[in-house]
Amino acid sequence: MKKTLSRKVIGGREYFYLMYRVKGRLVTKYLGTSSSPAYRKYLLKLIEEGGNESFEKCKRDAFSAGVPAAYVENGELILEYRNGSKEVLDGKLNVKEVRRGGEKA
Amino acid sequence: MERKPEKVLILVIGAMGSGKTTFANYFRNAFLQGYPTKDLQDGILEDRSFAYETSLLLPKELELVKRAKKKGFKINAYFLVANKNLNVIRCRFRSIVSGEKFDETAIKKNYEATYKNIAAIYPEIDLLFLVRNLKAFEFVAAYEPGLSDVSSFLSDLRALKSEADRLS
Numbered sequence: 001m002k003k004t005l006s007r008k009v010i011g012g013r014e015y016f017y018l019m020y021r022v023k024g025r026l027v028t029k030y031l032g033t034s035s036s037p038a039y040r041k042y043l044l045k046l047i048e049e050g051g052n053e054s055f056e057k058c059k060r061d062a063f064s065a066g067v068p069a070a071y072v073e074n075g076e077l078i079l080e081y082r083n084g085s086k087e088v089l090d091g092k093l094n095v096k097e098v099r100r101g102g103e104k105a
Numbered sequence: 106m107e108r109k110p111e112k113v114l115i116l117v118i119g120a121m122g123s124g125k126t127t128f129a130n131y132f133r134n135a136f137l138q139g140y141p142t143k144d145l146q147d148g149i150l151e152d153r154s155f156a157y158e159t160s161l162l163l164p165k166e167l168e169l170v171k172r173a174k175k176k177g178f179k180i181n182a183y184f185l186v187a188n189k190n191l192n193v194i195r196c197r198f199r200s201i202v203s204g205e206k207f208d209e210t211a212i213k214k215n216y217e218a219t220y221k222n223i224a225a226i227y228p229e230i231d232l233l234f235l236v237r238n239l240k241a242f243e244f245v246a247a248y249e250p251g252l253s254d255v256s257s258f259l260s261d262l263r264a265l266k267s268e269a270d271r272l273s
Contacts, residue, residue, distance in 0.1 A: 047244040055241035072239035092133035
């Protein structure tokens with residue numbers, strides 16, 4: 001479930017809210033200030049999850065811009081294209097392997 | 106009595122192409138607490154919380170961070186560790202998309218400088234996170250420089266960098 005963190009400044013103080021949809025209905029959860037336990041718990045959860053959603057967003061942004069997504073996985077430098085094919089690059093940034101559907105092409 | 110708000114300088118540090126802007130944009134309201142990204146000198150003069158992205162290549166930046174500390178800023182830092190070749194690729198694609206200049210030689214030449222220069226501002230930082238960015242952002246370790254020696258941080262950083270730079 002996608003949750004969006006938003007920030008409001010009221011009376012000079014900052015407050016954080018988490019917003020998400022439940023069965024189409026927008027739910028707002030109050031987290032408090034940056035020192036509140038609820039806000040810190042949310043940050044810890046983000047740390048534990050390791051920003052996986054950030055990778056999916058980066059992929060979408062790269063594909064929208066017309067370039068492949070670039071990353072390192074299991075010691076391999078990979079370019080992933082919108083159609084799912086992948087190029088594995090060597091240390092000199094030359095393509096050493098092409099994969100389609102997870103298999104070597 | 107009105108509470109005086111704490112001033113925070115959030116540094117997002119990493120070599121060119123390591124994902125600083127992506128990190129800052131994605132975690133704007135989380136780890137950057139909603140603070141805007143500003144020029145370092147302007148932000149310090151305005152005397153309000155802000156974020157700043159840097160590869161720590163300019164001596165002036167190191168001096169300004171020390172000045173921010175003297176002015177009472179609390180300094181939190183996120184140091185991004187990636188892979189040198191991955192950084193080159195990211196910069197290349199960014200130049201294709203945005204038209205900005207791409208200088209592979211400069212990127213490779215300056216890569217080591219970021220890792221070297223972090224030691225100079227380590228004592229000024231209140232809370233420092235090491236974040237690996239090879240695919241997704243992974244929070245690897247956190248340090249409180251007031252409580253931990255720079256040598257243990259540098260040892261961890263060298264190990265993480267060495268592992269990240271190794272390609273099969």
